Amino acid sequence: MTLKDKSVLLFDLDGTLVDSVPDLALAVNQTLQQLERDTFDEATIRNWVGNGALCLISRALSASKNIDNTLPEALVTKALSLFLSFYQDCVCVDSALYSGVKETLTALKERGYRLAIITNKPETFIEPILQGLALTNLFELQLGGDSLPERKPHPLPLFTACQQLKVSTEQCVMIGDSKNDILAAKAANIDSIGLSYGYNYDEDLAVHQPNYLFDNFNELLTVLDGVGELA
Structure with missing residues (x-):
């Protein structure tokens, strides 16, 4: 058929x-390090990918696939900006x-x-x-x-x-x-x-x-x- x-x-x-997870994970962890937050292994971040950059970084800040709706908007905005900048530098390194x-x-x-x-x-x-x-x-x-x-x-x-x-x-x-x-x-x-x-x-x-x-x-x-x- x-x-x-x-x-x-x-x-x-x-x-x-x-x-693209290897490069996304690198940029996510660089962002979290910049914000002095815990980083995650690639396997964990892999399970957060698929709904766009804002959703990915919000999950990273929430340390969960389920986004914490109490995250300060200013924090999310700053994290997204950092992430996009870091990812621009490694967008196709290990992908x-x-x-x-x-x-x-x-x-x-x-x-x-x-x-x-x-x-x-x-x-x-x-x-x-x-x-x-x-x-x-x-x-x-x-x-x-x-x-x-x-x-x-x-x-x-x-x-x-x-x-x-x-x-x-x-x-x-x-x-x-x-x-x-x-x-x-x-x-x-x-x-x-x-x-x-x-x-x-x-x-x-x-x-x-x-x-x-x-x-x-x-x-x-x-x-x-x-x-x-x-x-």
């Missing part, structure tokens, strides 16, 4: 294409592509698909990561978590991508590793493919019922045959 009449693939970034990502993206491009990035990561960090991991020139569009008034799981980024690429929702597939991706796709009435290996807080992504759920990125090729003359 394949996804028919699709021409545009909307990809999440962190946890889907790239394991790495997941297995099969570059080869599969290249194959999909050759099959005629148009590729786009829709991530909750701040927009300014997208291009440095793509450049650092040699993924430039593959994506027509890049939308970050601060590109629009709303971010995933809100459908606005997906609708905006459709508008900017001049395609219908029926022509698109959302591909990601977390419930934010699947919920955004459902809200936009877009088919979705879930990937089990990313940042989903140990929750079974199958609960959110993506159209397909794969353990390996290259399995995308089994349901995406090609478009146009390549189909």
Whole structure:
């Protein structure tokens, strides 16, 4: 079985294409050190990633996945500014592509698909990561978590991508590793493919019922045959 009449693939970034936790963890801990607060191991921080920079640093300040709503706003604002500055300096040092990502993206491009990035990561960090991991020139569009008034799981980024690429929702597939991706796709009435290996807080992504759920990125090729003359 394949996804028919699709021409545009909307990809999440962190946890889907790239394991960015090593660099995120470094920047988080540098921030906490600057604020004279306890630091955390990479495995702990890994479980806080996936909802954007503000949520990540708020969890770090809370020392928990559950954000402390009593955190002073001034502290959160200062911490976020520090984090973004530190992360800018290490955005693609130890981050790495997941297995099969570059080869599969290249194959999909050759099959005629148009590729786009829709991530909750701040927009300014997208291009440095793509450049650092040699993924430039593959994506027509890049939308970050601060590109629009709303971010995933809100459908606005997906609708905006459709508008900017001049395609219908029926022509698109959302591909990601977390419930934010699947919920955004459902809200936009877009088919979705879930990937089990990313940042989903140990929750079974199958609960959110993506159209397909794969353990390996290259399995995308089994349901995406090609478009146009390549189909």
